[in-house]
Amino acid sequence: MKTDIISVENVSKMYRLGEISTGTISHDLQRWWNKLRGRQDPFESLAELNDRTTKSQSGYVWSLKDINFSVAEGEVFGIVGKNGAGKSTLLKILSKITKPTKGCIKLDGRVASLLEVGTGFHPDLSGRENVFLNGAILGMRRHEIKSRFDEIIEFSGIERYIDTPVKRYSSGMYVRLAFAVAAHLQPEILVIDEVLAVGDAEFQKKCLGKMQDVSRRQGRTVLFVSHNIVAVKNLCNRVMLLEHGRTRLIGPVDNVLEEYQASEKDQEEGIRSQLPQDTAACFLGWNLEGQSASDAHSCYTREDFTIVFHLRCKAALHSCELNLRISLEDSSTILFANSRDYSGQSFTLHPGEYQLRFHLHLPVSKGAYNIEVGLFCKEWIDIWRSSTRLTVLDTFEGSAREREGILNIRTGFSLHTLSRPIEIDLL
């Protein structure tokens, strides 16, 4: 058995909710007084488990509670969980950005954390200068960066723009450069949070490949937090599922992901199970209309139908736009539609409930497709990715055999003869 390189023991982290400023001094004094007398922090016993949906009584919550796990050398350890389950807090503690309230973590190696790509990039400096800046922030020495500079630039694939200020970069280029720097760090332990959320499909693949390389070939340990199930499945050996700041399950990747996906599912088809509390508007659910399939979330390929989104609006919103994304299981988008696409105007919402409709048809092969919808009004008001997927059925008229390809369009065929056929004497 390989030796452990990370050992997390009873780690808990308490946070204070709401306004930090009010009553800070009095709480600080009480805490200090108790510490002086060797007693426990009086607010620790008040703190509650972290559940976003219920209202807190005491104003203190345990963002993490009694987390225990260990990671062996060379292992890729995944951490999954819903928003607010404590994933990011755990990574922050592991990467020494904040301290735990209780418990301890033992590490046997240099940790490099990548909680965000491009940390410390300065918009006015060129790509070259930013590589050195970012590398130094991540703990590299200048000569280390220098010796790997060409490799970094080659990996990023933006050689041409290396002397341009990064504020002129597209977001994709920015991420490419930033990830390239991070990928060339040489720590024993690499902590990564959701960095693959950006960049195009090709670059995401490259990043995943690089991370695989880091763990398998170079034998380094990776801690990986992601919502991307496919990436977790491909990369990780073991996975931990967090729920409300506690460990729900630790185990082999398939078992845990199954449990996670089961817990993520909305209770009722097409209805959102956890509504965001603090947004001006939020999506409630979706269904189809005008389709010939009996199920409210299925349609036949190529037929015209309407997809209806139910929205609750709590404040007046002017010049809104609605975006719809339909994607495959591996998150590659097959359709991106905007409410203004065809002479549609931006719309105004007042407090109340609405139905927002897209009229479309999907000439795609049969299967389940992800539905993601976003309301935009100067900024993103609400983005919802439904766990209920849109099922596309194959038409009765077509052949029943399995087809390859994303598109399912009826293609005509004819044969034209351009010269007179040569008559062959059969005798």
Add this chain to the structure above:
Amino acid sequence: MSQHELKRTWREIITPQNNIFSLNLKEIWNYRDLLFILVRRDILAIYKQTILGPIWFFLQPVLTTITFVVVFARVGKLPTSDLPPLLFYLSGLVLWSYFSECILRTSTFFKDNNPILSKVYFPRLIVPLSLVMTNLVKLSIQLLVFLLVYICFLVKSPDVRPNAYALLFPLLILLIAGLGLGTGMMISSLTTRYKDLSHLTTFGVQLAMFASPVIFPLSGFGNGSYRLLIMANPMTGIIETFRYGLLGHGYFSWGLLGYDAACMVVFLLLGILTFNSVEKNFIDSI
């Protein structure tokens, strides 16, 4: 297995508390490249955003000095201890602006660098150190202006004569840097929890200038209780020594300079103490 675990030596252990007296100089040394790159970044960034670039560094003290000469020397007829007003105010202002910049920049550094500090770990002390060093570059540009004016008066005016105490100059800069860093760190640490302090800082530093010999020489106070109040300001001895050494007029005593040095040590220690005590968790409250 468990016995093996017990004997295991870990390279690093993260616990809820850290030692508030430790400075971890070794770690800072390992990150020294970051220190220099941050200084470079800050200077380049200032240079790249503006048309006039570094000219702003010397326009600021020059314009303030001219204002002071007009308001305090010409209109107010305040004494300048027999020195040409231009040189008198410029010398005080250059030193004071380094001090105040050090305090003001370090006092908001937790807030200014929140995006970096909340995403990656490096010894936090690197940031205030880099700010003090960046300001040192600004100071040297301003000192260049001072040097130009100084040489003019050295040729023209018989009143202006340097002496051996001018050699104390590097020590004076070190004292200012230490004082600025210590005070700034204390304020920045406290503002992470008590935001009200940030309003007080700018205004407090401005007021403190009036309790220093930047505008009014120490010799002008006679022997009253005001004199003691002014002398309590640790910048007083530094500015007076600077003027005494380079210009030949001012107040110098080893006692006063020793008091300033003691202040610096105490401020630095307090700064490190408060800094270390908030460092571990500041990100949660900012």
